[in-house]
Amino acid sequence: MEDYKFLFKVVLVGNAGVGKTCLVRRFTQGMFPPGQGATIGVDFMIKTIEIDNEKVKLQIWDTAGQERFRSITQSYYRSAHALILIYDITSQPTFDCLNDWLREIDEYANNRVLRVLVGNKIDKEDREIPSHVGQDFAQRHDMRYLETSAKQADNVEKLFVQIASELMEQAKSKGISTESPQSLPFNTRTSKTINDFCCNR
Numbered sequence: 001m002e003d004y005k006f007l008f009k010v011v012l013v014g015n016a017g018v019g020k021t022c023l024v025r026r027f028t029q030g031m032f033p034p035g036q037g038a039t040i041g042v043d044f045m046i047k048t049i050e051i052d053n054e055k056v057k058l059q060i061w062d063t064a065g066q067e068r069f070r071s072i073t074q075s076y077y078r079s080a081h082a083l084i085l086i087y088d089i090t091s092q093p094t095f096d097c098l099n100d101w102l103r104e105i106d107e108y109a110n111n112r113v114l115r116v117l118v119g120n121k122i123d124k125e126d127r128e129i130p131s132h133v134g135q136d137f138a139q140r141h142d143m144r145y146l147e148t149s150a151k152q153a154d155n156v157e158k159l160f161v162q163i164a165s166e167l168m169e170q171a172k173s174k175g176i177s178t179e180s181p182q183s184l185p186f187n188t189r190t191s192k193t194i195n196d197f198c199c200n201r
């Protein structure tokens, strides 16, 4: 029997190249991977952390941003407790696609999923999206907001710890399932294919 009190599934989504894999590696392995290739399909990592003396196990699913993997990655949204939607603060196109990602999330995720917007790569000088623009977007769509640098380890630990803490609070107060994420009630709207995704690559 594994030694943990809570188990949460966290799924990272966002355009190709925004830094999803680097954020996961930074958090789970404490490193910034050199020459990381594009993710193929979905990658999976685990990290157990301690919050208020209780062990919380995070299953972290790193999805491929490329359009050709979309049908595979969508199937992972369904049982997520939290979804981290990431854009690159130096790339307007990755921000412009956020509405499309939200449509995907609405369509495929559990409607009670905790959604967090992350602007990554704050170590870079060539910022295109001011912080307040990201923050406004998050507020309008009822999401938490954080800016990170996977490269310099800024706010990465904080991102995952905040998510774990919030899910833990929810689990304690509302009794959401922590042992079997699949048993959560899902958004049962009829599934349809989204053909107008702007981020074809």
Ligand SMILES: Nc1nc2c(ncn2[C@@H]2O[C@H](COP(=O)(O)OP(=O)(O)OP(=O)(O)O)[C@@H](O)[C@H]2O)c(=O)[nH]1
Pocket: 014, 015, 016, 017, 018, 019, 020, 021, 022, 023, 033, 035, 036, 037, 038, 039, 040, 063, 064, 065, 066, 120, 121, 122, 123, 124, 148, 149, 150, 151, 152
């Ligand atoms: N400067 C800087 N570069 C970053 C940061 N995070 C990621 N990168 C770089 O951005 C590129 C893409 O990073 P990945 O983590 O592979 O991006 P991804 O979102 O997983 O991409 P896909 O797997 O194709 O969806 C790599 O060259 C990284 O080195 C960051 O915080 N700062």
